[in-house]
Amino acid sequence: MAVVLAEASAWTYVTVSYAIAVGLIGGYTAWILRRGRRVGRQLPPEERTWS
């Protein structure tokens, strides 16, 4: 029983770690893409040299 609890607890820490990674990277990515669209909208197309 103690082993089962220990394993469950370990998985909780693992899950929280991966959730933080997905949340942090996902949130930052969404922020960059959204801000890029907002700022890009104000630039004339000829100045968007990447597209």
Add this chain to the structure above:
Amino acid sequence: MTSTPTDTGAGLLRLHPDGTASRGSRILGIVVLVSAAVFLYVALVASAPDESLDAQGELVRIMYLHVPSAIACYTAFFVTAVASAMYLWKRTMGWDALAASSAEIGVVFVSLTLLTGSIWGHTTWGTWWEWDPRLTSTALMFVLYLGYLALRRAILDPVSRAKQSAILGIIAFINVPIVHFSVDWWRSLHQTATVASLDPQIDGLRLFALMFGMIVALLLYVWLMMHRFRLEFAEAALESKGLDLALAERRAEARADGGSVPPSVTEGVS
């Protein structure tokens, strides 16, 4: 000012007309997404728990996140230092934009390193935080680069901002090797390098998960850099346009008042 939408591509490769994506960044984005899915499968499902002498059990899976995010932040800060040095040499704003973009992404990765490290430490050492050389130098690295980003926001003049942040970008990098070698130089609670030697402490799918995690983190860094650098470039272009507009308005006001244009308004206008 609005632009005409120029939609290109189809399906997953379809680009947003106003965004920072290009065909190349979209392809790399798909590669990163697929690689991340494979990484999650290997790290969480396929690889076995650690049952060695100092067994971590399932907790070893946190290492597959912790180490790659540390490698990505080292890379990001290295790029910041090189781009800062290049700015001081060439004095072109592209290097400044590259340094700033990389520093911001590095801060995201170092945050992830600290958070996952703290969770891992709590489960293995029984404490969320310890003033250990590796942890303390990593926290210092985090604060230094937050300071770098704060400095960029505090200085309004683009040239002065670029010069001063380039100097800080180079000085802050001195701490990066200290972070990496701290476990060798001082007695530390933190373990030494897992794969630095030819005889790594892990093998099989666990080693693959760790190495593949590093590749995915570096690919993610490159993809984020493509978007963040373009955003920085666009913001700098708008800032320059705004400054030109303000100067033109000030000159028009001065002419309307019948006076001469003050030297401060004509300075830096080409």
